[in-house]
Amino acid sequence: MLKNKYGHFSDGGASYTVTDWRTPRPWINVISNGQWGLAISQAGGGYSWLEHSMLNRITRWQQDTVGDHCGKFLLLRDNDTGESWSITPQPLKPAFEKYSCVHGMGYTVFNTRAFGIEAExxxxxxxxxxxxxWTLKLKNVSGRKRNISLVSYLELLLGVFPDWHREFHNLFVKTKFDRKTNSLLADSNLWTAPLPGDAGWNKGWPFTAVFAASAAPSSYTCDKEEIFGAYNSWHDARFLKEGGALSGRTGMGFEPIISMKFDLELADGETKDINFMLGALKHDTFAKDYPAYIKALKKPQALLKETRDHWLELCNRFIVKTPEPAVDALVNYWLKYQTISCRILGRSAYYQCGGAFGFRDQLQDSQLYLALDPARTKAQIKEHATHQKKDG
Incomplete structure (x- = not known):
């Protein structure tokens, strides 16, 4: 539907399929449930946050809409040939044999093929x-047996964005590996969020970030220098050139990342699946809440269906039919979804990512619910009234 050189609407307008990743500017999806949120582009750039995208950023990101080179990545390495590539266009920009990025309501899917390996x-x-x-499906379509490594990579912030004292703040982050749940966990002893009535720079981050996998990694590290080496970029990263096992380094005193390595053997035509979860939990309820997070790794398809059904049911409460398909796609799905997920729940994007509650903005945005769930508009008005000062 409405195809152009970069892509087209799909699923009757409920999703958009990007077929040429070199769009004029990043084409992003802002996905939020009101507590956890992420922004992800068609190139693989983006970031994640908990509750507030400026005060409680989980992963590092650089606001650069020209380069769009910072994100959470999955990479592959052929251990026989030494060739390395990324599943998304960034950061290695492989010459894909096949590429598409589907931005849907509540989800994004990359389908790529490079060096004889298909990835979904x-x-x-x-x-x-x-x-x-994250759910990942790898299929060997090369016509021969493959010995490959899958590597996850994301950089940790665990606090306020932008990070004015990056190297100083890195000193307070502590990581560890939990073998029972195949999880890397990260804490920080410093949180500089300017919260009312607190001690400013004299408080710890009250959460634990978790990155878990459905399978045990072959090796892992939380030290960025181990991946890159000094002064290197992605295109001459030491680990991708040399291969081998990661050291298992965790703790404090280095640039903190989350990286797991999985050594895989794939026969021709064979498919392997692995799931990941990235989240954050409060310290005082960690033991009680964590099992639900790990369970998400075991039933991702049910959770994905629940998410897709939620957005479709909400948007389908009010549908228009006009002579113009573009109007229908926007009014029936994308204006609703973007207003709710990006504006009301997420309050973040690529050009503005401050996380603030705008008094006028949120009231304006909540008008959308008049045709979908009027009680939500009423609740938003009441919420705003509680913050109204006597002097106006």
Whole structure:
């Protein structure tokens, strides 16, 4: 539907399929359930946050809409040939034999093929858990047996964005590996969010970030220098050139990342699946809440269906039919979804990512619910009234 050189609407307008990733500017999906949120572009750039996208950013990101080179990545390495590539266009820009990025309501899916390996990577935010779930399917279509490594990579911030004292703040982040749940966990002893009535720079981050996998990694590291080496970029990253096992380094005193490595053997035509979860939990309820997060790794398809059904049911409460398909796609799906997920729940994007509650903005945005769920508009008006000062 409405095809152009970069892509087309799909699923009757409920999703958009990007077929040429070199769009004029990043084409992003902002996905949020009101607690956990993420922004992800057609190139693989983006970031994640908990509750507030400026004060409680989980992963590092650089606001650069020209380069769009910072994100959470999955990479592959052929251990026989030494060739390395990324599943998304960034950061290695492989010469894909096949590429598409589907931005849907509550989810994004990358379908790529490079060096004889097909990958399907789905990222979504469940409705009732403060996390994001990734499902990855790899298929060997090369006509021969493959010995490959899958590597995950994301950089940790765990605090306020932008990070004015990056190297100083890195000193307070502590990581560890939990073998029972195949999880890397990260805490920070410093949180500089300017919260009312607190001690400013004299408080710790009250959460634990978790990155878990459905399978045990072959090796892992939380030290960025181990991946890159000093002064290197992605295109001459030491680990991608040399291969081998990661050291298992965790703790403090280095640039903190989350990286897991999985050594895989794929026969011709064979498919392997692995799931990931990235989230954050409060310290005082971690033990009680964590099992639900790990369970998300075991039933991702049910959670994905729940997410897709939620957005479709909400948007389908009020449908228009006009002579113009573009109007229908926007009014029936994307104006609703963007207003709710990006503006009301997420309050973040690529050009503005401040997380603030705008008094006028939120009231204006809540008008959308008049045709979908009028009680939500009423509740938003009441919420605003509680913050209205006597002097106006």
């Amino acid at each position: 990577w789905t990222i979504f935010v469940p409705q009732n858990i403060k996390c994001e779930v």
